[in-house]
Amino acid sequence: MRTENQKAWFFVLPVLALVAFNALVPMMTVVNYSVQETFGNNQFFWEGLGWFEQILRSDRFQAALGRQFLFTFLILLIEVPLGIIVALSMPRKGFWVPVCLVLMALPMLIPWNVVGSMWNIFTLPKIGLMGYFLNDVLGINYDMTQQPLSAWITVIVMDVWHWTSLVVLLCYAGLVSIPDAYYQAAKIDGASPWSVFRYIQLPKMKTVLTIAVLLRFMDSFNIYTEPFVLTGGGPGNSTTLLSIDLVKIALGQFDLGPAAAMSLIYFAITLLVSWVFYTLMTKDDAE
Amino acid sequence: MAQIKLSNLRHSYMPAPKGPEDYALKEIDVTWRDGGAYALLGPSGCGKSTLLNIISGLLTPSEGQILFDDRDVTTLPPDQRNIAQVFQFPVIYDTMTVGENLAFPLKNRGVDPATIKRRVDEIAEMLDVTDMLSTRASGLSPDNKQKISMGRGLVRDDVNAVMFDEPLTVIDPHLKWKLRSKLKELHQRVKATMIYVTHDQTEALTFADEVVVMQEGEVVQIGTPVELFERPQHTFVGHFIGSPGMNVLPCEAKGDRAVFEGHEVVLEGPTHGDGGRTDLGIRPEYVGFGDTGIPAHVTKVSDIGRHYVVSAMVGNTALKAVTEHSVPEPGSEVFLQFKPEQSRVYRDGWIATEERS
Numbered sequence: 001m002r003t004e005n006q007k008a009w010f011f012v013l014p015v016l017a018l019v020a021f022n023a024l025v026p027m028m029t030v031v032n033y034s035v036q037e038t039f040g041n042n043q044f045f046w047e048g049l050g051w052f053e054q055i056l057r058s059d060r061f062q063a064a065l066g067r068q069f070l071f072t073f074l075i076l077l078i079e080v081p082l083g084i085i086v087a088l089s090m091p092r093k094g095f096w097v098p099v100c101l102v103l104m105a106l107p108m109l110i111p112w113n114v115v116g117s118m119w120n121i122f123t124l125p126k127i128g129l130m131g132y133f134l135n136d137v138l139g140i141n142y143d144m145t146q147q148p149l150s151a152w153i154t155v156i157v158m159d160v161w162h163w164t165s166l167v168v169l170l171c172y173a174g175l176v177s178i179p180d181a182y183y184q185a186a187k188i189d190g191a192s193p194w195s196v197f198r199y200i201q202l203p204k205m206k207t208v209l210t211i212a213v214l215l216r217f218m219d220s221f222n223i224y225t226e227p228f229v230l231t232g233g234g235p236g237n238s239t240t241l242l243s244i245d246l247v248k249i250a251l252g253q254f255d256l257g258p259a260a261a262m263s264l265i266y267f268a269i270t271l272l273v274s275w276v277f278y279t280l281m282t283k284d285d286a287e
Numbered sequence: 288m289a290q291i292k293l294s295n296l297r298h299s300y301m302p303a304p305k306g307p308e309d310y311a312l313k314e315i316d317v318t319w320r321d322g323g324a325y326a327l328l329g330p331s332g333c334g335k336s337t338l339l340n341i342i343s344g345l346l347t348p349s350e351g352q353i354l355f356d357d358r359d360v361t362t363l364p365p366d367q368r369n370i371a372q373v374f375q376f377p378v379i380y381d382t383m384t385v386g387e388n389l390a391f392p393l394k395n396r397g398v399d400p401a402t403i404k405r406r407v408d409e410i411a412e413m414l415d416v417t418d419m420l421s422t423r424a425s426g427l428s429p430d431n432k433q434k435i436s437m438g439r440g441l442v443r444d445d446v447n448a449v450m451f452d453e454p455l456t457v458i459d460p461h462l463k464w465k466l467r468s469k470l471k472e473l474h475q476r477v478k479a480t481m482i483y484v485t486h487d488q489t490e491a492l493t494f495a496d497e498v499v500v501m502q503e504g505e506v507v508q509i510g511t512p513v514e515l516f517e518r519p520q521h522t523f524v525g526h527f528i529g530s531p532g533m534n535v536l537p538c539e540a541k542g543d544r545a546v547f548e549g550h551e552v553v554l555e556g557p558t559h560g561d562g563g564r565t566d567l568g569i570r571p572e573y574v575g576f577g578d579t580g581i582p583a584h585v586t587k588v589s590d591i592g593r594h595y596v597v598s599a600m601v602g603n604t605a606l607k608a609v610t611e612h613s614v615p616e617p618g619s620e621v622f623l624q625f626k627p628e629q630s631r632v633y634r635d636g637w638i639a640t641e642e643r644s
Contacts, residue, residue, distance in 0.1 A: 181374035184345050189439060190366040190395035199380045199391075 033260035051261035061262065063237070064245040065269075071241055072220045075159045079216060080209070082160065083167025088201070090172055101172075104165040112162075116229025119158045123230075144231060148238035151231050155239055158226060163216060170212040174205035210281040214274060221270050242266055289355040289447040291319040291342065291480060296351035298337055304349070311337045313504045315351070319448075319482070324474050326483045326495035330527070334504040335484045339450050342482065343370045355447050371440025371449045375456045377432035379424045386411070386420040389438050396443070410438045413476060414469070430462045434469070441477055448480040455490060467493060488528050500524050516570075517629075522636045525568050531596060534574070534606040538567040540632045540639070548602035550581045553627040556641040563635040571596065573629035574608035576615065580622035585615045599623065 034051055036044040055061050090100050110118070125131040125143045134142040144150040178200065186196050224243040227233070233240035233248070240248075246266065250259035296315040307313055312334045319325055327335040340346040342353060344365035352361050360368050380388050389407045398406075411417045414434045419427070424435060433454055440449045451470075455463045471494060474481050483494050491498050492512040500508045500515065500523070508520040519525035525533030538547040540558040545551075545567045552567060583599040583606075597608045597615060601623070608623065615621045631640045 179376060181376055181378050184340075184343075184365075185372065185374060185378040185436070185439075187345065187365045188343065188370060188372050189392040191391070192395065195395065199382060203381045 030260045030263055033256045034264055035257075037257050047257060051257045052265065055258055055262045055265060060237075060245070064240055064242050067238075067240065068221060068242040071155070071159075071223075072217060074156055075163070075220050076213065076216060078156070078160050079164045079167050080213060083164050083212065084171050084205070084209075086164065086168045087171035087175055087205075088197070090168070092176055101169070104168050104172075106165075107162050108165050110162075112225035113229050115158065115162050116226040119154065119161075119226075120230050123154050146235055148235055151235060151239050155227050155230060158230060159220065159223070162226065163219070166215065167209075167212045170208040171205050174208040175201060178204045206281075210278070213281065214277055217277060218270060218274060221273070289480065290321045291448060291482075292354040292357075293317050293338075293342070294352045294354065296338075296341065296348050296353070298334075298341060298346065298348045298350075310349075311504050312341075312348070315506055317499065317506065317509060319480060321356075322478045322480055324471075324481045324483070324494060324496045326485060326491035326498045327501060328485060328488060328491040328498050328527070329501035330486055333501045335486075335501050336452060337504075338501075339372070339452055339482065339484050342448070343372050343450055344368045369443065369445050369447045371443065371446050373433065373437050373440060373449070373451045373454045375453045377429060377436050377457070379427070379432045379435060381423075381425040383424055384421050385416060385424050385427070385435055388424050388435050389420075389442050392439055392443055406442050406444065410442045413441070413473060414438050430458050430466055433458060433466065437470075437473070441473065441479070446479050448482060449477075451481070451483040451485075453485050453487075454483075455485075455487075463490075470494060488530075492528070500527065502527075518631075518638075518642070519568070520638050522566060522568055522633045525570070529570060529572075531571055531607050531609075533568050533570045535633070536567045536569075536601075536604050536606060538565055538632065540565050540634075543640075545630070545632050548581075548604055550601070552581075552625050552630055554630050554632060554640050555628045558632045558634075558639050559641065560634050560639050565639070566633045566636075567630065568633050568638075569625050569630045571607040571609040573626035574606065575624045575626065576608070576610065576613060577622050577624045580624040583621055583623050585617050585619050585621055588614055588617050 035047055035049070037047045038044050086104075091097055107115075120128075122128045123131045123144050125135055125145070131142065131144075134140045141147075142150050144154040182200050182204075183196065186200060191199070222243055223241060224247070227239050227241060228244055228247075231239045233244045237245075243266075246259060246262055249255050249262060293315050296312060297310055298312040299310045301309050304310055315338065327338060329335050337346065341348050344360070344363055344367075347362060352359055354360070355368070365372075380391060383391065386407055389410055390403045393403045393406060407420070408417070411420055414437070416431065416434060416438070419431070424432070427435065437449075437454070440446065455466060458466055467490065470481075470483075481494075483491065485491050492515075495512070497509060497511055498515055499506055500521075502521075502523045508515060508524045510520075515524055515528050519528070519533060522533065522535045526535060536547050538545040538552070540546075540554075543554050543557045545554055545558075545565075547567050581601055583601045585597060585599050586605070587598040589596045589598075594609050594611045595614050597610060599606060599608065599621065606623075631638055633639055
């Protein structure tokens with residue numbers, strides 16, 4: 001007879017404890033706050049789902065959510081095709097490969113708040129290099145501190161600058177794993193450059209592209225530091241994305257109940273959209 | 288379909304080759320008849336894949352010409368040569384179905400849909416993949432994938448030649464045999480010139496009407512499988528083909544005799560030339576045992592199923608003999624007899640005896 005022992009559980013315990021302390025316990029406090037009202041003094045009053053209802057109905061939340069989706073949609077729309085194009089045009093062999101790879105990795109190595117500060121200084125209308133150049137040399141009226149459109153363009157360009165490399169590096173990894181024989185066979189089969197992309201390169205990049213889109217979605221949907229440092233959510237509320245709004249409610253107004261409810265809704269949306277993305281993008285493989 | 292002629296072909300991967308050692312291919316001159324089945328056989332790095340890529344147009348040779356039916360195609364790109372190539376690892380367009388894969392080369396050339404359908408059905412039937420036509424190609428087993436990549440080559444009826452670059456490398460041993468006979472059958476049906484590159488002698492010898500043996504960028508012998516076995520022109524051929532390979536024994540040559548470890552051996556005919564390193568070449572199959580002959584000490588006997596391989600020492604030289612019965616004991620002293628018409632002298636590797644007619 002086969003004997004079983006339960007020793008294995010002991011090895012899982014440390015991880016369980018770790019996860020409990022850094023995820024489950026804080027998460028449960030958030031859940032706790034989200035259904036109660038407090039006026040301090042450790043006095044709590046039961047609220048039920050009231051905060052959730054209030055958040056979901058509020059114009060402020062809906063506007064921030066709309067901005068958030070628009071932001072994520074725009075950066076995905078730019079970064080994914082751009083990343084593929086850059087990856088396709090990078091050399092596959094020789095001296096320039098490491099040079100390109102290092103150049104690509106550089107933006108990602110810069111801390112987020114430094115990126116925000118860099119772009120802030122760079123784009124300030126009077127003193128920033130880009131701001132000065134656009135206004136005083138090209139004569140374009142550009143001021144990201146005053147004009148919502150300028151602010152949006154700056155936030156998007158900054159994210160593209162910071163994160164397209166991630167898509168590039170992942171796609172490049174997919175591309176270099178394609179054996180030469182595929183290109184040779186395509187040549188012999190008389191395939192056009194578009195067919196080579198469509199039937200060889202794109203399918204081989206699919207797995208890494210799925211990961212790239214997922215990572216970029218989650219990161220951009222939860223983005224906080226860079227736009228906060230760059231525009232502080234302004235002018236007005238025009239670049240106040242979900243996380244910026246959340247911090248305002250939680251730490252600015254100290255409305256812990258609504259902030260907790262909003263966090264949970266935020267988390268649920270991120271999770272749901274990621275799941276939908278993943279299911280859609282891997283649907284073909286299951287067949 | 289076409290006759291393929293390689294004339295004074297040389298290739299170097301270096302921009303300015305100096306000596307012959309800089310060439311991956313040295314001086315190749317061969318003509319392959321229309322509809323023949325040929326094999327390029329040689330060890331890894333002997334230049335056979337280079338040669339194949341030159342024929343298909345993936346590489347342009349440094350010197351020399353490639354002629355398809357006397358038309359110079361040396362500088363033409365692959366798609367204008369009407370060549371099909373099957374690679375070591377099956378190349379499949381993952382997102383397409385089997386049928387779409389087979390149709391791809393025709394579609395790219397703008398063939399009308401009705402013809403495409405007819406050709407695809409024909410080829411699918413030939414390859415026994417008709418029932419897979421509408422399944423996704425990515426889920427197929429390696430041998431079926433390799434069949435599809437073959438099919439993509441055969442689907443065009445204007446193909447001048449089909450080339451195989453070690454196509455059975457990734458196939459399971461028990462399927463190799465099946466796929467090989469499929470290939471042979473296809474060759475008989477399609478009648479295209481086929482060139483098969485391999486380092487596996489069994490594959491080469493079973494597939495080809497004529498085998499081109501290459502070593503270090505050089506063609507050492509072109510011949511039918513029987514010719515390669517019976518009368519190797521070079522010790523390399525003798526050693527590379529056959530299992531175990533030909534015995535190559537240092538000797539001295541005198542007229543139609545060779546002296547090996549102090550024993551006289553009768554050769555197939557008179558030797559020519561002089562100087563250089565002289566070796567006596569005899570296949571283990573033609574070394575017999577008798578009551579008289581060259582005394583030898585048996586060191587090892589291996590039973591390899593159909594026959595025994597006997598390793599023995601004559602003086603300080605090791606050699607092998609193959610026998611089906613009368614197996615000597617390891618450690619015993621025996622007498623070896625070399626079959627005269629299969630005993631030859633090689634000078635610097637090349638054959639140096641004349642066949643007695």
